[in-house]
Amino acid sequence: MPGVILIFISALFFPGIILRTKSIASGRKGPGIFQPLKDIAVLLRKGSVFSGTTGIIFQIAPVIALSTLVCASLLLPFANQRSLISFGGDFIFFAYLIGLGKFFSIIAALDTGSSFEGMGANREAFFSMLIEPAFFILMATFAMFTGHTSFSGIFNHFFLTGNDYVLIFSIIGIFLFTQIAMVENSRVPVDDPRTHLELTMIHEVMILDNSGFDKALIHITSYLKFAVYGSLMYNIIVPSGWNIFLHVILFLAVQLLFAVAIGLLESFRARNKMNKNPKYLLTISAIAWISFVIVLILTNKLTV
Amino acid sequence: MVLTYILLISVILSFGVFFIPKSLKYYFTLAILGAGIAATTYWAILLYVQDSGADDIRIAIPLLQRSFPLVIDRLSAFFILVINITSLVGFLYAKGYLKPYYHEKNALRFSIHYFSYLWLYLSMIFVVTIRDGLFFLIAWELMAVSSFLLVIFEAEERVILKTGINYLIQMHAGMFFILTGFLLVSRYTGQMSFDALKDYFSGNPNFPLFLLFFAGFGIKAGFIPLHTWLPDAHPAAPSHVSGVMSGVMIKMGIYGIIRVLAALQSDLLITGIFILAVSVISGLFGVMMAIMQHDIKRLLAYHSIENIGIIGIGLGLGVIGLSTGNTVLSLLGFGGGLLHVMNHSLFKSMLFFNAGSVYTVTHTRNIEKLGGLMKKMPYTAGLFLIGSLAICGLPPFNGFISEYLIYAGIFTSLPSADLIHSIMFLLVITGLVLIGGLAIFCFTKAFGIVFLGQPRTGEAESAGEVSRSMLVPQLLTLFFILLIGFGSFLVVKPLFETVRVSFNLPGTDLAGSGYLTNLAGISLLGGIFVLITVALLVYRRYHLKSRMVTTGPTWGCGYTAVNARQQYTATSYSYNYNHLAKPLLQTRKVMKEIGEEEIFPGKRAFKSRSEDILKKILIDIPVDWISALLKKIAVMQTGQIRHYILYAFIFMLVIFLLTCLKLI
Numbered sequence: 001m002p003g004v005i006l007i008f009i010s011a012l013f014f015p016g017i018i019l020r021t022k023s024i025a026s027g028r029k030g031p032g033i034f035q036p037l038k039d040i041a042v043l044l045r046k047g048s049v050f051s052g053t054t055g056i057i058f059q060i061a062p063v064i065a066l067s068t069l070v071c072a073s074l075l076l077p078f079a080n081q082r083s084l085i086s087f088g089g090d091f092i093f094f095a096y097l098i099g100l101g102k103f104f105s106i107i108a109a110l111d112t113g114s115s116f117e118g119m120g121a122n123r124e125a126f127f128s129m130l131i132e133p134a135f136f137i138l139m140a141t142f143a144m145f146t147g148h149t150s151f152s153g154i155f156n157h158f159f160l161t162g163n164d165y166v167l168i169f170s171i172i173g174i175f176l177f178t179q180i181a182m183v184e185n186s187r188v189p190v191d192d193p194r195t196h197l198e199l200t201m202i203h204e205v206m207i208l209d210n211s212g213f214d215k216a217l218i219h220i221t222s223y224l225k226f227a228v229y230g231s232l233m234y235n236i237i238v239p240s241g242w243n244i245f246l247h248v249i250l251f252l253a254v255q256l257l258f259a260v261a262i263g264l265l266e267s268f269r270a271r272n273k274m275n276k277n278p279k280y281l282l283t284i285s286a287i288a289w290i291s292f293v294i295v296l297i298l299t300n301k302l303t304v
Numbered sequence: 305m306v307l308t309y310i311l312l313i314s315v316i317l318s319f320g321v322f323f324i325p326k327s328l329k330y331y332f333t334l335a336i337l338g339a340g341i342a343a344t345t346y347w348a349i350l351l352y353v354q355d356s357g358a359d360d361i362r363i364a365i366p367l368l369q370r371s372f373p374l375v376i377d378r379l380s381a382f383f384i385l386v387i388n389i390t391s392l393v394g395f396l397y398a399k400g401y402l403k404p405y406y407h408e409k410n411a412l413r414f415s416i417h418y419f420s421y422l423w424l425y426l427s428m429i430f431v432v433t434i435r436d437g438l439f440f441l442i443a444w445e446l447m448a449v450s451s452f453l454l455v456i457f458e459a460e461e462r463v464i465l466k467t468g469i470n471y472l473i474q475m476h477a478g479m480f481f482i483l484t485g486f487l488l489v490s491r492y493t494g495q496m497s498f499d500a501l502k503d504y505f506s507g508n509p510n511f512p513l514f515l516l517f518f519a520g521f522g523i524k525a526g527f528i529p530l531h532t533w534l535p536d537a538h539p540a541a542p543s544h545v546s547g548v549m550s551g552v553m554i555k556m557g558i559y560g561i562i563r564v565l566a567a568l569q570s571d572l573l574i575t576g577i578f579i580l581a582v583s584v585i586s587g588l589f590g591v592m593m594a595i596m597q598h599d600i601k602r603l604l605a606y607h608s609i610e611n612i613g614i615i616g617i618g619l620g621l622g623v624i625g626l627s628t629g630n631t632v633l634s635l636l637g638f639g640g641g642l643l644h645v646m647n648h649s650l651f652k653s654m655l656f657f658n659a660g661s662v663y664t665v666t667h668t669r670n671i672e673k674l675g676g677l678m679k680k681m682p683y684t685a686g687l688f689l690i691g692s693l694a695i696c697g698l699p700p701f702n703g704f705i706s707e708y709l710i711y712a713g714i715f716t717s718l719p720s721a722d723l724i725h726s727i728m729f730l731l732v733i734t735g736l737v738l739i740g741g742l743a744i745f746c747f748t749k750a751f752g753i754v755f756l757g758q759p760r761t762g763e764a765e766s767a768g769e770v771s772r773s774m775l776v777p778q779l780l781t782l783f784f785i786l787l788i789g790f791g792s793f794l795v796v797k798p799l800f801e802t803v804r805v806s807f808n809l810p811g812t813d814l815a816g817s818g819y820l821t822n823l824a825g826i827s828l829l830g831g832i833f834v835l836i837t838v839a840l841l842v843y844r845r846y847h848l849k850s851r852m853v854t855t856g857p858t859w860g861c862g863y864t865a866v867n868a869r870q871q872y873t874a875t876s877y878s879y880n881y882n883h884l885a886k887p888l889l890q891t892r893k894v895m896k897e898i899g900e901e902e903i904f905p906g907k908r909a910f911k912s913r914s915e916d917i918l919k920k921i922l923i924d925i926p927v928d929w930i931s932a933l934l935k936k937i938a939v940m941q942t943g944q945i946r947h948y949i950l951y952a953f954i955f956m957l958v959i960f961l962l963t964c965l966k967l968i
Binding site for chain 1: 675676678679682689693696697698699704707708711712714715716718719721722723726727729730733734737738740741742744745747748749751752753756757758818819821822824825826828829832833836837840841844847848851852853854855856857858859860861866868870871872876877878879880881883884
């Protein structure tokens with residue numbers, strides 16, 4: 001339970017920290033750390049405008065996307081405690097839940113009948129399909145390394161395998177989770193939330209017609225997604241079984257670092273040309289395959 | 305005993321369809337079908353609930369002194385349930401679907417159609433219950449012929465008749481493989497039946513005979529590269545038939561493969577790797593081709609190939625498990641594969657039925673001409689959406705459960721696997737994940753273009769919801785989809801039992817029980833998900849009540865003259881994917897370039913269509929080659945009687961000479 005609460009708390013500050021980092025890095029004064037939260041408060045106060053073309057799908061999609069993320073966060077462990085719900089292969093459920101949310105946001109974009117949003121929907125479907133193998137291969141690597149098949153099992157035993165090279169996986173894991181989180185959240189280098197031209201947008205163009213409450217939910221979903229991936233990262237950096245207060249502090253520190261890192265990455269990195277994205281995404285999966293080769297060597301299955 | 309008579313009487317009475325007034329034919333057929341379904345369902349369920357420990361029910365046929373006893377073991381019972389659900393829903397749906405044809409076609413056509421439907425059902429039941437090789441082949445042949453007659457319901461269209469004949473020929477090619485297999489077995493054991501397979505396998509190399517059977521059953525199932533009949537036959541058939549064919553009939557191929565697998569004694573590893581390789585390729589190729597299709601039923605047909613691939617992955621993993629003595633992998637692999645058989649029969653038939661409903665009201669299967677149907681036919685759209693989510697393997701629907709079992713089998717076995725197995729497992733995972741991602745890509749396209757946005761043509765504009773008789777039967781399918789999705793732990797237990805008995809797996813509950821708790825976890829989380837969603841929706845409603853909610857046009861980026869034709873199309877949706885998959889898929893573009901001398905260019909048309917490369921290489925090119933050769937030989941066919949007499953004379957002379965030389 002504390003894990004879930006911590007994820008929610010860090011989700012509140014995550015976008016603000018990214019914003020602050022970006023404004024500092026680019027030498028602007030920039031908005032305060034609470035600006036995204038204030039934006040959401042404004043959105044919640046506002047009414048909504050719905051396109052006459054849209055129907056029920058458009059109305060329920062943001063809600064479904066958010067509830068998939070909330071459910072997904074229930075699966076993540078914290079410190080040496082098991083997650084609220086844990087079972088063998090729960091990360092499969094995790095990945096497919098996020099897929100469900102994505103399915104709905106894609107068809108919601110198609111529901112508006114706008115070709116801009118159709119374009120965004122298509123790109124979202126296409127790119128998220130290409131990134132998917134990376135997550136599964138990475139989890140397979142971890143499953144092989146620890147001999148467990150649930151998030152709780154894998155992360156609680158991550159540092160207990162007695163293998164000295166565990167840090168390799170921490171590093172590869174951080175790298176891959178960052179990339180996956182960036183793609184899943186439609187950030188640089190695959191997409192850029194600040195872009196102003198519909199033709200070059202991915203995620204932003206899908207939600208052009210959302211307003212008020214629904215748009216607030218979409219933002220919350222995106223923040224929560226960052227925090228969920230941050231929590232995954234925390235689990236592969238910090239060994240479980242320390243003092244619980246230390247864990248809370250470390251958790252928040254990891255989330256803070258993750259947010260700052262994303263802010264810096266976005267400040268100093270250009271986005272890809274749209275047709276270079278597939279190559280970039282497949283490279284990430286290829287790196288995941290490399291991590292798998294490493295685990296083969298470390299578990300003495302592949303002797304060189 | 306009563307049940308046996310019921311089945312026997314339905315077989316005899318089925319001929320009565322021809323002598324009943326046209327208006328009553330449907331109900332008469334329904335009564336017979338219902339009797340058959342009731343009897344077989346009773347047997348199947350009896351087998352699962354009775355505690356006598358008997359492994360099968362043997363049914364003697366009273367009038368035949370010699371046996372062909374129907375043997376229902378757990379595997380047969382499982383397949384009987386699969387057949388019964390979809391056949392029943394399909395026939396109930398057919399009432400509304402066939403209504404527009406009622407005055408178009410005469411009574412005989414309807415008689416043949418209903419009679420074939422009945423016999424497709426009966427023959428499938430016989431296929432899964434008869435163990436004797438010869439009678440099995442007779443039932444198999446009956447299945448092929450009756451489904452052929454169903455496919456060519458609209459035989460006035462030349463294309464459909466041609467497709468039907470192509471289908472019939474390919475089915476017979478498949479049957480000859482199976483026949484050869486059985487003959488080999490009977491030559492060695494003196495017995496032609498599934499039970500004799502074990503004897504044959506214990507004394508001979510296993511893989512070659514398996515390959516023979518796999519080729520035969522694989523044509524029915526639609527594994528790559530034996531799939532070429534499938535994408536043509538499903539769209540040609542009326543929708544209730546496509547639903548039953550795709551949902552159930554192609555699974556008879558899987559049934560045959562499982563029966564053969566259960567008898568295998570050695571060569572397990574190579575068999576497993578072979579099945580895995582073919583299945584992963586089938587899955588990927590099926591879904592990749594599906595994305596390119598604009599005919600909704602053809603798209604669904606290619607998805608059948610994909611799902612057969614997933615089922616095959618399950619079976620392949622199961623065999624690998626057998627080869628390494630990894631009971632858990634066998635249980636989860638075979639269990640996942642079998643459950644996917646059931647799941648696919650449910651959601652695929654539902655998708656076909658609703659695609660049929662769309663066709664009924666719009667008269668087109670081209671998704672580029674549809675759009676905005678969600679508002680016109682909300683129930684059909686809702687059912688299609690649930691089918692789409694289920695086929696993409698998304699929780700909390702049933703497709704996820706079977707894919708989960710397959711994934712779980714791999715992930716559980718990974719830590720203890722050796723190098724070759726690990727790499728193989730990881731390739732399978734990558735394949736499965738890509739299949740899943742591509743399926744989402746494909747069904748967001750299919751659902752989005754057909755049901756969302758604005759109607760693209762007048763036909764879609766004037767569409768309305770179909771009659772209740774086409775919707776209500778599907779609630780049964782929906783019920784089972786949700787039952788497996790939310791109550792998987794209830795369903796999977798008897799399923800594991802089936803696998804254990806069929807494959808003689810050791811142990812009682814070492815693996816199963818752990819996975820039942822996992823499935824309970826999935827059900828719990830699925831329940832929580834629904835609760836959170838409903839709670840949020842209720843809150844949203846309450847929230848919006850106190851805010852100003854207005855309706856406006858879709859954001860057009862400042863452009864105000866937007867019309868429905870400018871919406872994103874299926875072609876544009878698949879454009880970037882098409883770009884990536886170019887090496888594997890062939891897209892042919894037909895257009896006339898604008899010439900330099902044309903100062904005022906006239907009307908231009910642009911057409912693009914994707915072709916199935918494998919079909920081209922395996923069927924079209926050899927057929928062209930053979931017909932070219934035969935055309936050359938046709939010079940002998942002069943039409944002059946003296947030439948023919950000459951041929952006969954030469955023939956006799958040759959025979960005479962050969963006999964003299966003692967060559968024959």
